[in-house]
Amino acid sequence: MVYCGLGWCADRAASLEEAAGAAMHGSGWKDSVPVSKRPGSGNAAESRRKRPPEVETFLIKFPELRHNRIRIPSRQPSDVRRAALRQAAVEQGQRRCNNRLLALHVGALEEWSRRAVSRRALTIVEEGSYYVTVAYQFPHFQTKVAASSPLVTSLQLILCYKTFVIGNELIIVFQLLSPGEIILSEEPYVSVPNNSSVKSRCDWCFTSSNIKRCSSCHVVWYCGSACQKFDWKLHRLECQLLAQLDKNRLRSLTPSIRLMVKLYLRKKLEAEKVIPTTVTDNYNMVKNLVSHITEVGETQLVMYAQMANLVNIILQWCDLNIKEIAENFSKLACNAHTICDSELIPLGTGLYPIISIINHSCNPNSVLVFEGRMATVRAMQHIPKGSEVLISYIETAGSTMTRQKALKEQYFFTCGCSRCIKLGQSDDITESAVLEGYGCKNQTCDGYLLRDPESKGFICQQCGLVRGIEEILEIVDEEKVMSEKASLALSSGHANKALGMYLMVEKLQVKVYHSSSIKLMRTRETLLKMLMEMQDWKKALTYCRLTIPVYERVYPPIHPLRGLQYYTCGKLNWFLGYTNEAVKSLTQAVDVLRITHGTTSPFMKELLGKLEEARAEASYKLLSMDLNNGSTYL
Numbered sequence: 001m002v003y004c005g006l007g008w009c010a011d012r013a014a015s016l017e018e019a020a021g022a023a024m025h026g027s028g029w030k031d032s033v034p035v036s037k038r039p040g041s042g043n044a045a046e047s048r049r050k051r052p053p054e055v056e057t058f059l060i061k062f063p064e065l066r067h068n069r070i071r072i073p074s075r076q077p078s079d080v081r082r083a084a085l086r087q088a089a090v091e092q093g094q095r096r097c098n099n100r101l102l103a104l105h106v107g108a109l110e111e112w113s114r115r116a117v118s119r120r121a122l123t124i125v126e127e128g129s130y131y132v133t134v135a136y137q138f139p140h141f142q143t144k145v146a147a148s149s150p151l152v153t154s155l156q157l158i159l160c161y162k163t164f165v166i167g168n169e170l171i172i173v174f175q176l177l178s179p180g181e182i183i184l185s186e187e188p189y190v191s192v193p194n195n196s197s198v199k200s201r202c203d204w205c206f207t208s209s210n211i212k213r214c215s216s217c218h219v220v221w222y223c224g225s226a227c228q229k230f231d232w233k234l235h236r237l238e239c240q241l242l243a244q245l246d247k248n249r250l251r252s253l254t255p256s257i258r259l260m261v262k263l264y265l266r267k268k269l270e271a272e273k274v275i276p277t278t279v280t281d282n283y284n285m286v287k288n289l290v291s292h293i294t295e296v297g298e299t300q301l302v303m304y305a306q307m308a309n310l311v312n313i314i315l316q317w318c319d320l321n322i323k324e325i326a327e328n329f330s331k332l333a334c335n336a337h338t339i340c341d342s343e344l345i346p347l348g349t350g351l352y353p354i355i356s357i358i359n360h361s362c363n364p365n366s367v368l369v370f371e372g373r374m375a376t377v378r379a380m381q382h383i384p385k386g387s388e389v390l391i392s393y394i395e396t397a398g399s400t401m402t403r404q405k406a407l408k409e410q411y412f413f414t415c416g417c418s419r420c421i422k423l424g425q426s427d428d429i430t431e432s433a434v435l436e437g438y439g440c441k442n443q444t445c446d447g448y449l450l451r452d453p454e455s456k457g458f459i460c461q462q463c464g465l466v467r468g469i470e471e472i473l474e475i476v477d478e479e480k481v482m483s484e485k486a487s488l489a490l491s492s493g494h495a496n497k498a499l500g501m502y503l504m505v506e507k508l509q510v511k512v513y514h515s516s517s518i519k520l521m522r523t524r525e526t527l528l529k530m531l532m533e534m535q536d537w538k539k540a541l542t543y544c545r546l547t548i549p550v551y552e553r554v555y556p557p558i559h560p561l562r563g564l565q566y567y568t569c570g571k572l573n574w575f576l577g578y579t580n581e582a583v584k585s586l587t588q589a590v591d592v593l594r595i596t597h598g599t600t601s602p603f604m605k606e607l608l609g610k611l612e613e614a615r616a617e618a619s620y621k622l623l624s625m626d627l628n629n630g631s632t633y634l
Helices: 010-024 044-050 078-090 225-230 232-243 247-251 255-271 283-287 298-315 322-335 400-411 426-436 469-491 495-512 518-533 537-554 560-575 579-596 602-628
Strands: 054-061 101-108 121-123 129-136 158-160 164-166 171-173 182-186 190-193 337-340 346-351 366-371 374-379 449-452 457-460 466-468
Touching: 190 255, 225 232, 232 255, 232 298, 247 298, 255 283, 255 298, 255 322, 255 346, 298 322, 322 400, 337 366, 400 426, 426 449, 426 518, 457 469, 466 469, 469 495, 469 518, 495 518, 518 537, 537 560, 560 579, 560 602, 579 602
Parallel strands: 101 121
Antiparallel strands: 054 129, 101 129, 121 158, 158 164, 164 171, 182 374, 190 346, 337 346, 366 374, 449 457, 457 466
16 A cells, blocks of 8 residues: 555646656657557557556645545546546545555656656655656555655655655665665666776676777776676767777776766667666656755866866767756765775775665664675664664764764765764763874873863873873874875885885884774774785784774774674684684674675675684584594594
8 A cells, every 4th residue: 555645736637638648758668649549459469468557647736745545446447547536536535555556656747747657656745736647557566655754744755665765865764674684776877997007897897807998999898798788888879989089088087087978878878768767767866966066165166167078078969068067076976986896895986876865874774885886775783664774975983073074075964963963072072082082101001192281281081191292293293204105105016115114104103192093093904905915914914903903993893894804804814724713703704794795795605605614624623632632522
């Protein structure tokens, strides 16, 4: 059953036939035809093969949301059903939908009249004149949603799925979700890999193995004919454009430029009906995304204008609007997602319009992960019925001030989540001092420092030792200079030199920062990565173990980064023969990652296989020791 508070606009009923015809246009059928001339009026056998879902369209008005229930009759002759629904709506009767309901569209006539009938339920809740399209055909489709719910009344767009409702402002669930349960999955509207002169990836699946360059444009790579075929409708046009560019402009072809070019090419192909559309997969979903263009700084606006001009040169379309392209770049900055592999290594960039609707929290109840190009949102905890789905837009390991600054600079809003509302409170001050402040001068004390206004220094909150500001600033300046040198050496390919410098940076940071400092943790992460690349496994394990306590402090128990760090520690332990420690770390990794990543991906299957092997090896070693000690086993 589908419930929605609707008010009926009886004086607009004369336009029903025009609205119905408009709703049919672009809905997947070959031609836009009046309701009376739809397929099915001719030969019976031909009707069974070609007959589309039956569609009814009604004009309505929303003076206010009311608990009106209008009955939609079961399958009857079209005109009888239409008349019955009109009468029931005018009389404000009870509305009930049988299990043959396929989709319900309510939208502004100017914007929505040409949209396709979807295999999802769709309503628009907004004041003004609207039409409703009701399609019947598939008995298996059922959904429930109360539009009079307090969480729904402010929405403009609601897409009703099996377990959740999508609005243009938020996504809520209407059944209890368990940790690890998939909330939604979405393929990108457009996507591009992060290709470089060092490493290239397949434009469709993002793999870097067995790839070949397109023989025509020499820009795009594919791993095989299958991926090339999937991408051909779009790349056919892009290839012609890229092949015409000179070398100078090709050097300016960043992933962001390519993403925008592909966005406009897909829009063109949708208009020409080369690429089919649905309610959740069409350019209008991108058009409705927020751009924050009025809040963008002047320097950024100039950059967007320059990028828009390059897109205009590449496309060479006479009707392109440079201002619109620049605004779309602002939309990408706020809404595009970095596509990562299972170990959260960046692979490319994609635009996911539905997932972009999900709001941010520094204490999220859901997580976004990727399997190839497919983006999947999973519950990280129990999400009660009627709760909003929330993910994190930024790195949550940091103080409230740092998180707020990052959100304001990139996404133009101030977070009011359960963590951010504590800004300035004692717990927040303590967290900031530990994560981003200084540590006690006494190396045996693990206290954090706060500014002492009387002594013009910092005082340890655990042992009371005062530390001078001059001493701290001297070490901080030295550490900053050394960090810049180390980063430059690493980017230049001087790995051994960079390693020595980062070890000096770590030594300085240990002197001045708290043991749980984010800066110190990041430096140790860099050292861990470098040592693993150099195959110095013992030192790598040492640094991995040093990061674990900080990860456990800054990330919640169920978080992909925490699980992946357990996984790294488990692999190093197993490789060095520390089987029991490997079993412990890999078990911790599985407990976290089976919720954030699921259990069916190749990465998780490999992890589960490693855990089973480690357990078998640990059991064998234990059995061997007992046998050597003379133990008897039955």
